[in-house]
Amino acid sequence: MVEKRNSERLNDEDVVNALSSETPEISDSDLESKPIPTIIDDLDIQDIPGIGPTTAKKLRDAGVLTVMDLAVTSSEELSVEINSSKESAAAFIIAAQQLLRDSNLLDKEFVTADVALEKRKSLLRCTTGSNALDKLLLGGIETQAITEFYGEFGSGKSQICHTLCVTACQPVENGGFGSGSIYIDTEGTFRPERVDQIAASRGLDPTSVLKSIAVCKVYNSSHLELIIKDLGKYINDFKARLVIIDSIISLHRAEFAGRGTLADRQQRLNSMLHKIIRLAEIYNISVVITNQVQSSPDTFFGDPTKAAGGNVLGHASTYRIYLRKSGENRTARMIDSPYHPYSDTKFTVTEKGADDMEEETSSKRGKLKE
Incomplete structure (x- = not known):
């Protein structure tokens, strides 16, 4: 303290x-x-x-x-x-x-576009565990960015997060970050048993993987804001290159109920998100957040489901992916990105976590719900 x-x-x-x-x-x-x-x-x-x-x-x-x-x-x-x-x-x-x-630890204030392009080519990307999802993300979860997954319950958000904890500790040449990860759990969804299962299914040592993950259980919005305030210290302590917040909105949404508290909620959320953006860039880490959904009553055509958090959260996320149930599989759609094409793909959830559909055509035993 x-x-x-x-x-x-x-x-x-x-x-x-x-x-x-x-x-x-x-x-x-x-x-x-x-x-x-x-x-x-x-x-x-x-x-x-x-x-x-x-x-x-x-x-x-x-x-x-x-x-x-x-x-x-x-x-x-x-x-x-x-x-x-x-x-x-x-x-x-x-x-x-x-x-x-x-000290060459932060970009210069002004650089030419060709220099910026070369720097972007050197950014690391971590595999999601699914080739289809990686293709949608043009290589995986990117450093110096906030990647948001939003969708209803059971759409695969937490399963992707658990899988990323496993893949992040893999060497860079194997699609990982070769580092630890931080999992900030606001909904009580983190399960070490699931990480153990995913690691074993992918041929990794479960004990080593579990030791590489620092888990923080958060109980209220003030606690979350305090954790984010000191996040730089935790990133250094745990040698983490991946930070997961599952979910970013649930505590603020539960505590700030009613229109009278909306402005205060959005202001506090905005302050916290901008701190995360600065941390991602300066510490060269990847931040993955999950988000809840809400229905838009004024939508007469199309999908009325939209991400919670309003424009504050929408502007903060670098990449925004919408997850939907599709029978026993899941559909991921790129909703917002500075350069990704607006496309969608399908994946599934197995004992290996987020996985490709074709690997499950011969057996349905491994299919799990989020």
Whole structure:
């Protein structure tokens, strides 16, 4: 938990240094004596211009432990945490981001489109376990992005999430991330037994897979927001490249009932989602969220089912996939994407988790419901 915060205002020296518009020149001798760090562990909060011991202590007391933590924090949130002006907080955040850029840990503010294209080619993708789903996603779940799966109960959302926990720990050359994963469970749907079954069915060591997954059971919306606030620390602690939130909306939807609370709910949801977006980009992780659905009473033709959360959630997701039941199988449709074609595909759920339909034509024993 966050310790009691120091109530003193930032000292004048810290603020002046942070707000200074001039960048000191760096000579060749400076570079030789103090090379620019290229690993996040080499960076310290006090490496940021304008942050001295006093401010560094306030930041650590507020739970901002690393340069990455500071870079993804909003100025409004930080100003409250360390009892400073928004201008000072914004200056510290900008300085942290600049330090990450100088250390080649964050993209430059402006790059040419060809450079951006080359960078995108180097992004990692994790297989969903189904070739059909991977094809829909043009290679799998992408890093530096939020992938949303929404659909009614039993449509396969949690089954995809369980499968991803297994595939993520596989080596990169086998379609995984070669890393751990974090599973934030808001609906009580995570089952380690299911992970064990999927891993064994895919020829992996269930014990190793289970040890690679950090599970957090969340009980209310405030708890979820606190977990997201400290998510950068957990990503580092568990060496995770995949973060799953199943589901993103259920707690806020249950606690903020009625039109009178809608604005407050959406504001809190928006703040949390933007923090997730910044974390995904700066930590180079993949975020997968599941979402519930609601019926639109004014839809007279077509499918009245739409994703919950309104425009706030719709704008936050990089890729949005709609899942539907289709007999014993499932249908996935790409609803929103910056570049994916609007198409759909079918997959099934077996002992191996999310799987291709053709592998189940000879036997229906393995079919499971979500």
